[in-house]
Amino acid sequence: MNLTLYVWRQKNRDAPGEMVRYPAEDINPDASFLEMLDVVNERLIEKGEEPISFDSDCREGICGTCSMVINGQAHGPIPGVTVCQLHMRYFEDGSTIYIEPWRAKPFPVIRDLVVDRAALDEVIAAGGYVTANCGSAPEANSLPVSKENADRSFDAATCIGCGACVAACPNGSAMLFTAAKLAHLHELPQGQAERQRRTKNMVDAMDLAGFGNCTNHYECEAACPKQISVDTIARMNREYLRARWSYRDEG
Amino acid sequence: MKLDARIPDGPIEEKWDRHKFEMKLVNPANKRKYDIIVVGSGLAGGAAAATLAELGYNVACFCYQDSPRRAHSIAAQGGINAAKNYQNDGDSVFRLFYDTVKGGDFRSREANVFRLAQESVNIIDQCVAMGVPFAREYGGYLANRSFGGAQVSRTFYARGQTGQQLLLGVYAALSRQIAAGNVAMFRRTEMLDLVTVEGRAAGIVTRNLITGKVESFSAHSVVLATGGYGNAFFLSTNAMGCNVTAAYRAYKKGAGFANPCYTQIHPTCIPVSGDYQSKLTLMSESLRNDGRVWVPKNKEDTGKDPSDIPDEKRDYYLERKYPSFGNLAPRDISSRSAKEVCDEGRGVGPGGLGVYLDFRDAIERLGRDAIEQRYGNLFDMYYRITGDDPYRTPMRIYPAVHYTMGGLWVDYNLESTIPGLFVAGEANFSDHGANRLGASALMQGLADGYFVLPYTMGNYLASARPEKVSTDHPEFKKAEADVAGRVDKLLSINGKRTVDSFHRELGKILWDDCGMARSEDSLKRALTRIPELREEFWENVRVPGENDTFNQSLEKAGRVVDFLEFGELMVRDALARDESCGGHFRVDHQTEDGEAKRDDENFAHAAVWEHKGDGEEPVRHQEELVFENVKLATRSYK
Numbered sequence: 001m002n003l004t005l006y007v008w009r010q011k012n013r014d015a016p017g018e019m020v021r022y023p024a025e026d027i028n029p030d031a032s033f034l035e036m037l038d039v040v041n042e043r044l045i046e047k048g049e050e051p052i053s054f055d056s057d058c059r060e061g062i063c064g065t066c067s068m069v070i071n072g073q074a075h076g077p078i079p080g081v082t083v084c085q086l087h088m089r090y091f092e093d094g095s096t097i098y099i100e101p102w103r104a105k106p107f108p109v110i111r112d113l114v115v116d117r118a119a120l121d122e123v124i125a126a127g128g129y130v131t132a133n134c135g136s137a138p139e140a141n142s143l144p145v146s147k148e149n150a151d152r153s154f155d156a157a158t159c160i161g162c163g164a165c166v167a168a169c170p171n172g173s174a175m176l177f178t179a180a181k182l183a184h185l186h187e188l189p190q191g192q193a194e195r196q197r198r199t200k201n202m203v204d205a206m207d208l209a210g211f212g213n214c215t216n217h218y219e220c221e222a223a224c225p226k227q228i229s230v231d232t233i234a235r236m237n238r239e240y241l242r243a244r245w246s247y248r249d250e251g
Numbered sequence: 252m253k254l255d256a257r258i259p260d261g262p263i264e265e266k267w268d269r270h271k272f273e274m275k276l277v278n279p280a281n282k283r284k285y286d287i288i289v290v291g292s293g294l295a296g297g298a299a300a301a302t303l304a305e306l307g308y309n310v311a312c313f314c315y316q317d318s319p320r321r322a323h324s325i326a327a328q329g330g331i332n333a334a335k336n337y338q339n340d341g342d343s344v345f346r347l348f349y350d351t352v353k354g355g356d357f358r359s360r361e362a363n364v365f366r367l368a369q370e371s372v373n374i375i376d377q378c379v380a381m382g383v384p385f386a387r388e389y390g391g392y393l394a395n396r397s398f399g400g401a402q403v404s405r406t407f408y409a410r411g412q413t414g415q416q417l418l419l420g421v422y423a424a425l426s427r428q429i430a431a432g433n434v435a436m437f438r439r440t441e442m443l444d445l446v447t448v449e450g451r452a453a454g455i456v457t458r459n460l461i462t463g464k465v466e467s468f469s470a471h472s473v474v475l476a477t478g479g480y481g482n483a484f485f486l487s488t489n490a491m492g493c494n495v496t497a498a499y500r501a502y503k504k505g506a507g508f509a510n511p512c513y514t515q516i517h518p519t520c521i522p523v524s525g526d527y528q529s530k531l532t533l534m535s536e537s538l539r540n541d542g543r544v545w546v547p548k549n550k551e552d553t554g555k556d557p558s559d560i561p562d563e564k565r566d567y568y569l570e571r572k573y574p575s576f577g578n579l580a581p582r583d584i585s586s587r588s589a590k591e592v593c594d595e596g597r598g599v600g601p602g603g604l605g606v607y608l609d610f611r612d613a614i615e616r617l618g619r620d621a622i623e624q625r626y627g628n629l630f631d632m633y634y635r636i637t638g639d640d641p642y643r644t645p646m647r648i649y650p651a652v653h654y655t656m657g658g659l660w661v662d663y664n665l666e667s668t669i670p671g672l673f674v675a676g677e678a679n680f681s682d683h684g685a686n687r688l689g690a691s692a693l694m695q696g697l698a699d700g701y702f703v704l705p706y707t708m709g710n711y712l713a714s715a716r717p718e719k720v721s722t723d724h725p726e727f728k729k730a731e732a733d734v735a736g737r738v739d740k741l742l743s744i745n746g747k748r749t750v751d752s753f754h755r756e757l758g759k760i761l762w763d764d765c766g767m768a769r770s771e772d773s774l775k776r777a778l779t780r781i782p783e784l785r786e787e788f789w790e791n792v793r794v795p796g797e798n799d800t801f802n803q804s805l806e807k808a809g810r811v812v813d814f815l816e817f818g819e820l821m822v823r824d825a826l827a828r829d830e831s832c833g834g835h836f837r838v839d840h841q842t843e844d845g846e847a848k849r850d851d852e853n854f855a856h857a858a859v860w861e862h863k864g865d866g867e868e869p870v871r872h873q874e875e876l877v878f879e880n881v882k883l884a885t886r887s888y889k
Contacts, residue, residue: 012800031527032636038751039527045749045804050795053803055317057490059530061632062415063321078635085635110461111801118438121318125430129423130382134302134701137373137380141337144391154384154409157416161320190382 001027001093005040007052008100013108019098022052029089033076034059034066036088053112061085061225064160067167068113069100074164074223082162082225102163104172106210117163119209120177124161126205127198128181130190149187156183158226165220171212176220178206179236180228186239196247199239252507252861254874257662258362263348263880267366270663271706275713282307285712286470286719288455290442290497292319294414294421294693295676296476298700301424304433306705311468312425312434313457315441315492315806320422323478323490324696327414328535328629329398330406331693333371338395342403344368351691352881354400354581355656355684356833356849358510358857361880362663363681370698375407377701383420385409398689399536400581400888406690411535411629417693421700442497443737443809444730445473445504445672446720452672453720456730458738460806463798465734467722471712472671474704475501476696479655479677481514483814483821484766485758487652488520488533494810495817498659498678502820506667507859507872509680510657511817512825515687515834516767517653518585521636521646522605531651532636534608535629536689539578541613541622542646544569544585546597546606553599557607557645568592572844576888583686583834583847584888586650590767591845593649600647609645650767654692656683656834657824660859660874664707665699668859671717673708675699680857685833738798741808746791750808753788757781757811757818765822770838774826781822785815820860820869827871830854842885851883 003024010017024040031039034056041051057065061082068083070076076086091097101109106119145153157180165176182199185191191198214233221230259270277285285308289300292314300312314322336342347368352359375393379385385407386394395404409416428434437457444456446467454469480495481487502508519534545565547553552560568588570577580588589606592598599605614622619642623630630641637647658680665673665681676696683691711717720727764777788811796802831840831847832854840848856873863869 028525028527030524030638032529035527035529038529042749042751045793045795046747048793048795051804053801057316057321057492058323058326059491060326060532062412063316063323063325063490065316065321080631081635085632087635087638089638114801117317121320121426121429121436121438124320124423125426129427130380131427132377132380133305134298134377134424134705137376140335140376140379141392143379145387146391147387147389150384150387153382154386154416157384157409157419158412160415161318184384185382188382188384190380 001029001088003027003091004096006096006098007112009052009112010109012111017109027088031088032059032084033070033086033088034084053114055114056084059084062160064162067102067115067162067164069102069167071098074102074167075225079222080225080227102167104166106172107163107166119211120161120163120174122209123174123178123202123205124181127194127201130185131194143189145188153184153187156180156187156228156232159228160226162225164223164225166211168219168223169212170217170219171215173214173220174206174211175214175233175236176224176228176230178202179232182236182239183232196243199236200243200247203236203240252668252859252872254507254660254668254859254872255662256360256874257664259663263361263365266362267369274706274710277709277713279307283309285309286311287472287474287708288468288470289313289474289476290455291322291476291478292425293322293324293476293478293676294418294696295700296474297322297418297421297425298697299474299476299675299704300434301421301428302701302705303708304428310428310434311437311470313437313440313442315439315460317439319425319436320419322418323493324693325415325418326490327693328411328533329537330396330408330413330690331374331417332398332405332690333375333407333694334368334405335372335375337393338404340403342405346403347371347405349881350401351682351688352684353886354686354688356686356847356886357684357851357855357878357881357883358832358876359682359684360876361878366703367682367695367698370702371694373702374694374697378417378420381420381423383409383416396537397540397579399539399579399585400688408537411537411626414693417697441806443500443734445501446726446730447504447669448720448724448726451670451717453724454722454727456727456734458734461801463800463802465731467727467731469720469722469727471717471719472673472708474673474675475659475678476675476700477678479658480817481652481655483757483818484652484761485754486523486528486531488517488531491530494813496810496813499813499817501659501667501669501672503862504669505862506669506672507660507861508820509660509857509859510824511821511860512765512828512835513656513685513833514652515582515654515656516586516650518582518589518650519608519648520651521633522600522649524601532632533651533653534633534646534648536582538608538626538629541625542578542608542610543567543612544578544606544608546592546599550596553597553603566592566597573888580888581686581688586767587836589650605647605649607645608648610641611645614642654687656680656685656687660857664710665703666707666711670715671711673704675704685835737809737812738805741792741794741805742798744789744792744794746793748791748793750792750794750804750811753784753792754811754814756784757815760784761818761821765825768836768838769825771826774822777822778819778826781815781819788815823869824858824860828854828858855883
């Protein structure tokens with residue numbers, strides 16, 4: 001199949017960027033989107049041009065590294081899929097495809113389609129864990145967890161931290177990302193002791209990093225490759241309110 | 252090179268406990284005076300970094316990815332083994348130990364494997380305490396499933412994403428220590444050399460992948476947890492960035508490299524579909540719990556729609572050849588059987604390189620919902636990649652490179668032949684012998700990181716009392732200059748071929764000549780082809796761009812440089828190991844029915860390679876393996 005690409009090229013964080021047109025000819029429809037870009041890049045290198053930088057690692061949809069906006073949609077047109085799992089057979093021969101990086105204030109562009117997502121790590125570092133030093137654990141089966149709770153926890157824990165929710169949100173909000181981590185831990189008995197402290201600290205860290213607020217567009221849920229529900233955001237808001245009222249930090 | 256495995260005395264059940272008591276401790280106030288470098292943030296590296304920091308050491312952790320949460324441990328699907336015996340089906344620490352030694356075709360070190368089995372139960376406790384959402388039964392207790400090479404159900408899992416959930420647990424613990432200021436985390440930073448001073452590991456040289464800055468870091472000890480070398484084959488189930496550079500650079504600085512020829516070919520991967528292919532995708536081995544593997548009995552049926560082939564014309568070859576393990580035969584055996592039937596012309600799909608993995612019977616027996624509950628995400632993934640719906644038509648699978656059992660040689664303390672250099676997880680060689688059982692990689696990574704290194708590191712620091720060397724030391728400056736020189740050279744060649752084209756060609760040589768079946772001829776052929784390719788690389792590679800920007804071609808080029816040298820070592824090792832064992836199958840050593848034929852008299856050892864300088868032949872040393880608790884026997888899964 002033959003395609004026309006318009007790709008965001010930007011040399012570094014401070015340089016101006018622009019959309020550049022590239023023909024992508026003779027592409028196998030069974031190739032993944034990233035493999036299509038590999039082919040384009042090989043041809044660019046052979047012509048003496050610099051290849052398009054983009055992030056990817058596992059290419060199995062689980063590491064969360066790949067990140068690009070395709071025709072205005074984070075991870076492209078197919079729901080529940082990362083861009084590495086998107087295959088060219090879903091595009092029509094002859095189509096024009098626009099490819100851009102995640103765009104959000106806390107995600108500065110490193111080069112072309114590659115952005116810096118360290119801000120998401122900061123949100124997790126603010127409380128996305130159970131404080132349990134290695135060696136302190138009781139026997140695993142001493143604390144039963146109902147299957148329903150375990151399943152709900154797991155559904156939220158499938159978040160791959162790709163940042164598509166932020167890229168899709170008109171406000172650049174990381175509410176879905178943060179809420180998913182809270183839901184993962186709060187559905188489990190292990191997460192209860194630090195529940196309020198965690199909620200407050202993670203939400204505050206999210207604000208501090210410059211992520212926007214939620215105004216109920218639900219674009220995050222639509223873009224999420226793991227299809228995490230916006231219900232988690234409602235639960236987080238309730239939890240945050242409670243934490244603000246009743247949680248007192250020792251300091 | 253002196254190989255002292257330092258295995259503690261005493262009966263195998265008591266070795267680890269006794270050793271833990273006998274090892275020296277660092278008192279809490281002194282721990283903060285020690286700096287430790289951990290390279291890699293996967294299950295082994297991340298767990299080690301977090302745990303050492305919890306103990307009070309100053310840790311610096313490095314990863315090439317943009318976040319420690321992306322290490323390739325995340326892609327492990329099926330599960331993690333532990334000898335909890337929750338299913339009351341006769342499991343025990345000894346049985347897990349026995350299965351692992353046998354599964355490894357009697358080429359692993361007994362004492363290490365026993366410790367691994369002992370610690371397996373603590374891993375589950377720790378992970379649950381940290382909020383890992385393992386699968387549970389309705390009563391609220393942990394669920395298990397079975398895996399290849401075992402007749403008990405001892406595998407803990409989180410749907411088909413167990414590696415992800417375990418890694419996120421490690422990442423959470425690591426994040427807590429980063430926030431507490433106990434771990435300095437260096438993202439998008441790649442280790443490009445190890446620095447030794449007076450024979451000890453003194454630090455590393457890295458390149459910042461965003462700015463290109465080459466920088467030195469010094470510490471009292473260094474941990475490498477940098478994964479395996481499966482990407483030497485270009486096509487593998489590893490992530491795009493997985494590489495051998497850190498381990499290979501350590502080898503060139505004097506660390507012994509053990510058993511590089513041991514590579515695991517995983518039987519259930521999605522077959523190659525075209526020459527644009529960048530990697531192969533694994534379909535978890537857990538699918539073999541309910542899926543039945545078959546090919547048509549007759550060549551003529553290979554082109555037919557599988558639903559038109561009646562049962563009597565299907566050959567369920569694993570069930571036929573291995574009735575007691577059936578579809579759950581170990582990985583090496585299953586992979587070889589698939590190759591055999593395809594070589595006979597009975598393979599299915601493009602190029603005849605595929606076999607069916609069929610869920611028809613399981614769906615009839617258990618219903619579609621039950622299958623969806625167990626494997627839903629894997630079925631979805633298969634559908635997305637191939638466009639075929641596995642609920643309706645059987646999956647097509649073929650073996651692919653997946654894991655490497657070889658790695659840097661370590662003693663019982665996980666210390667390499669360079670004092671102060673420790674190696675954990677897939678990067679070391681110790682626990683899986685010549686073949687790893689399913690669901691044991693996660694177990695080993697976490698055992699090393701959570702429960703072994705935190706003890707043995709203290710012992711090293713307390714007994715060796717290493718001094719920290721300044722990064723102004725000439726050895727650091729020399730290593731920095733070497734790294735910078737290599738980068739400049741790569742950028743200046745400006746030839747005609749891309750880095751990937753060389754990598755792809757190397758991969759093809761290794762797959763054809765040092766893959767699932769190896770012969771003296773094929774290995775000798777590879778030994779001439781690889782140096783030729785390497786020579787062409789240095790004359791004709793084109794690496795565009797500069798050093799001081801984000802430059803992915805340059806990153807790749809550096810990794811391929813090391814694969815081009817390491818690939819040769821792999822082949823050399825395969826040639827020297829004149830027997831078949833586990834994943835290392837020499838066609839000249841097989842039984843009448845085509846099984847691997849070991850030579851215990853001459854090869855019951857780990858082969859450890861010592862670098863003697865560029866252009867010099869490396870020297871092969873041996874660590875004899877002593878089997879006191881498991882009787883050497885021919886593996887039988889019939």
